[in-house]
Amino acid sequence: MLTIAQHRFSSRLFSGTGKFSSSQVMLEALQASGTELVTLAMKRLDLKRGTDNLIEPLTQMGVKLLPNTSGARNAEEAIFAAQLAREMLHTHWIKLEIHPDPKYLMPDPIETLKAAEILVKKGFVVMPYVHADPVLCRRLEEIGCAAVMPLASPIGSNQGLLTKTFLQMIIEQAQVPVVIDAGLGSPSDATAAMEMGADAVLVNTAIAASQQPVSIAQCFRQAVITGRKAYHAGLGQVSKQASHTSPLTGFLNEFC
Amino acid sequence: MSFVDTFKQLDLIELQLSLNSTTSADVESALRHPSGDLDALMALLSPAAIPYLEQMAQQARQISLQRFGHNIQLFAPMYLSNLCANECDYCGFTLSNKIKRKVLNNQEIEQEMQILKSRGFDSLLLVTGEHERKVGLDYFARVLPQCKRHFSHVSIEVQPLETDQYRQLVSLGLDGVMLYQETYHPVTYAKHHIRGKKSDFFNRLDSPDRLAQANVDKIGLGVLLGLDDWRIDALVMGHHLAYLENRYWRSKYSISLPRLRPCSGGIDPKVPISDTGLVQLICAFRLFNEAVEISLSTRETSQFRNNLIPLGITHMSAGSSTEPGGYAQPASQLEQFDISDERSVKEVDEAIKSKGYTPVYKDWQGDWIMD
DSSP: OEEETTEEESOOEEEEOTTOSOHHHHHHHHHHHTOSEEEEEGGGSOTTTTOOTTHHHHHHHTOEEEEEOTTOOSHHHHHHHHHHHHHHHOOOEEEEOOOOOTTTOOOOHHHHHHHHHHHHHTTOEEEEEEOSOHHHHHHHHHTTOSOBEEBSSSTTOOOOOTTHHHHHHHHHHOSSOBEEESOOOSHHHHHHHHHTTOSEEEEOHHHHTSSSHHHHHHHHHHHHHHHHHHHHHOOOOOOSSOOOSSTTTGGGGSOO | OOHHHHHHHOOHHHHHHHHHTOOHHHHHHHHHSOTTOHHHHHHHHSGGGGGGHHHHHHHHHHHHHHHHOSEEEEEEEEEEEOOOOOEETTOTTOTTSOOOOOBOOHHHHHHHHHHHHHTTOOEEEEEEOOBTTTBSHHHHHHHHHHHHTTOSEEEEEOSOOOHHHHHHHHHTTOOEEEOOOBOSOHHHHHHHEEESGGGOHHHHHHHHHHHHHTTOSEEEEEBOBTSSOHHHHHHHHHHHHHHHHHHOTTSEEEEEOOBOOOOTTOOOOSSOOOHHHHHHHHHHHHHHOSSOEEEEOTTSOHHHHHHHGGGTOOEEEOSOOOSTTTTTSOOSSOOSSOOSOOOOHHHHHHHHHHTTOEEESOOOOGGGTTO
16 A cells, blocks of 8 residues: 555545636546545635635545645745645645746756755655656655655646656655656556556546546546556566567477 | 847748748648747738638647646736826827826725625736826835735736836736737837837837846736737737747746727727637637737627637636726726626626636735745
8 A cells, every 4th residue: 555654545546626627527536536635736725715615525525635836936935835735724745846937837856855855844744746857856855755756748748658767767766655747648648657666646637628537537547556456467578579488498398 | 138139130021921921731731830830820820721710729729728727717907097198099098088087096996906806806907007107116016015915916017117116016026017019010009109108119029028037927918909910910929929938938928919999089990800810819829839828808798708718718807897996986987998798707707617617716826925
């Protein structure tokens, strides 16, 4: 079972709350996905009014909330958002997202490392969203992040596992859970990510922006289970040629 | 170095000739790789692209959905003053127009804000005429903190300011600035902006650079469709957008596409833009730039606005008044232009939902640092 900061998850599919056509569709899709960890943007919550119609139904569903700092452009803003989340949502879990580039929404490695260090010291369970950079993931692990969340391809792009080679290095080296985040476009992408040995995947756009979010959420649920099972079972060796069962030594069994 | 230098390298006549000689083959090629390509933008804005409108719309919808999800953000304009020291023949606030002039004081602003807040808004666009002396930096610096107490996102649409002045307003919580060139044709520009500071074409053209240098988070470009050939104006705005994005990668960009509307003492458009034309324009920009925000005002009719929702619009105003104090005391005849979509916020909210989209009132926490 997946454990992050002593919290156990039976589902390895994490999801999000953005981009859905209505909160009803969102809740149904999340339910169908079987997810137990759902991220939501602090910037979307109307804290000045003191209430938000998003949080209550999510809590009732029994999912754990993972507030994120999306919209923060530097470490300072992200730290503020995290503190706000702790105060308002009573959780010290934070998905650290810092993207100063509004076009491609690429995470800023320097600000992320800086913010992560401070947040860990302040007692947060920090899950940073980063580029698939093995060295950065090592550094984030060293300073005490609870997991790393490298991207598969640009966020919201549905382009799949473009960073595969680097994700493999990260998975191979990491001592903390690796959650592949961003860009997984189809259930088969999620399966492939899990087959590689990812501890979990986070899928939002591919579910929320789909024509049938509930149905595709079910597919992702199955895809993640399948991928994890295949990882445990072990995949066969990939070869460029077709091969006999024992082409070189088969003669030993033949009658001469 | 600013966009002025880039602009001076552009040959508008040459652009117009190329645009009008675009072929179907050019459009088809543009549709294959439209993103970030100014030649593709030209092809998609050209008359040759009209037969491809449905295909453009399908692609624009797909891209918008993926990037922005099923979300339409709502904002409210709040007119603070209709004082204006400019003479511009298309605008109801023009200096020589005999209308009652008014600048809202803090108490009146508070009243307007209460109303907008009670309607659910959290994003505000402050609008004024251009009157440096009475409605200048000091006024904005006083009003901005007052507005930020109630609204998470506050933008302004006022006269161009200096870089340092923008910087000061950013430190007071300013999130965005809308600054429309109106037209990129210097001759046409001169014809419509007859007197006052706004008649300085190049000072206005230079302003978005200053905004970015002052770290204004969101920069809004726009042209007043109809003043001149809208295809060319839109194309040059595309050049402007591409230039800014390249140079100032930390800023967010939005475009507005207002069509020339009747106002008191107003003019008729030189090149009217049809509904088809506006749809083409919106789709062309969405295909050219997946990230740019596209804002649609209540100048357009309710039915047309409903139909535009899936095509790439990201921001809409609703229940707008275009006169200072117009929310507390409507129809006191101080307005800038007539609006067409007169539905209440609630009705617009329902219409967005019935299209399968979520109306979003808050998507920003600009005061994360300031509080």
